[in-house]
Amino acid sequence: MGLSGRYDKVLKTFLEEHENVAEKQGMNLMDVLLEAKGDGKSEYNITRDHIKSLFVELLSGGTDTSKQTIQWTMAEIINNPSTMERMGEEIDSVVGKSKLILETDLPKLPYLQAVVKEGLRLYPPIPVFGRRLQEGCVMGGFYVSDKTTLVVNGYAVMRDSDYWEYPVDFKPERFLASEQEDATKEKVVLKYLPFGSGRRACPAKKSSLYLFRNSDWNDDSVFRLEDRRRQG
Numbered sequence: 524m525g526l527s528g529r530y531d532k533v534l535k536t537f538l539e540e541h542e543n544v545a546e547k548q549g550m551n552l553m554d555v556l557l558e559a560k561g562d563g564k565s566e567y568n569i570t571r572d573h574i575k576s577l578f579v580e581l582l583s584g585g586t587d588t589s590k591q592t593i594q595w596t597m598a599e600i601i602n603n604p605s606t607m608e609r610m611g612e613e614i615d616s617v618v619g620k621s622k623l624i625l626e627t628d629l630p631k632l633p634y635l636q637a638v639v640k641e642g643l644r645l646y647p648p649i650p651v652f653g654r655r656l657q658e659g660c661v662m663g664g665f666y667v668s669d670k671t672t673l674v675v676n677g678y679a680v681m682r683d684s685d686y687w688e689y690p691v692d693f694k695p696e697r698f699l700a701s702e703q704e705d706a707t708k709e710k711v712v713l714k715y716l717p718f719g720s721g722r723r724a725c726p727a728k729k730s731s732l733y734l735f736r737n738s739d740w741n742d743d744s745v746f747r748l749e750d751r752r753r754q755g
């Protein structure tokens with residue numbers, strides 16, 4: 524059985540388990556997400572079973588584009604208990620234990636935003652995208668002629684150790700302004716490419732995801748600059 528088949532089998536098991544548990548306990552997604560069971564050590568001890576249930580809930584609501592990103596982000600959260608704890612604390616203090624998270628809550632949930640951004644960095648749903656040159660130009664010292672098709676490997680850029688500290692580690696904190704003294708801001712703009720870049724960047728970047736609407740992590744400033752240069 525191929526990887527995808529094996530994965531489906533695992534998910535099917537999760538789904539069956541989740542349905543049984545949910546039926547018995549009358550739980551829904553938010554019960555699972557917000558349930559905080561004390562173990563004496565941490566108030567936010569969300570177990571692997573909770574995460575498995577979350578996988579299933581998120582997958583059933585997710586689109587094909589983001590499905591694997593969600594799967595791998597959840598896997599990272601399982602392996603990083605401190606991340607789960609911090610998310611739990613933030614959600615509890617901002618949203619409370621009994622309410623659903625609304626879009627209007629997102630500005631007050633910076634850590635949750637950072638977790639999503641880090642998931643998109645390490646596991647971009649569209650890891651490569653292409654460009655066909657209308658005009659020849661010099662890139663990185665090489666002349667590239669017109670009509671050449673180039674593939675941009677966003678996946679590799681977002682794991683490049685020249686641009687990212689601990690590039691393969693899941694560290695949402697890197698996206699928190701208060702914890703990130705970013706000395707390389709002008710470089711930053713083109714090192715984060717989950718939505719591509721420039722005029723053909725994903726139009727859903729800002730319109731459907733609150734996260735990137737007012738973000739320093741988008742590349743508009745670069746392209747406005749490029750437009751001015753072209754006009755000049």
Ligand code: HEM
Nearest residue numbers: 589648649652653717718719720722723724725726727731
């Ligand atoms: C997490 C969700 C999404 C991610 C990570 C994503 C990522 C991308 C990427 C990497 C590209 C190529 C950009 C480039 O070539 O520079 C793209 C293009 C595009 N995306 Fe998305 N996308 C997402 C959701 C959506 C949604 C929800 C829609 C529509 C409702 C959408 C519509 C499009 C369209 C129309 C293009 C082609 C744009 C063009 O060629 O001008 N995307 N997306």
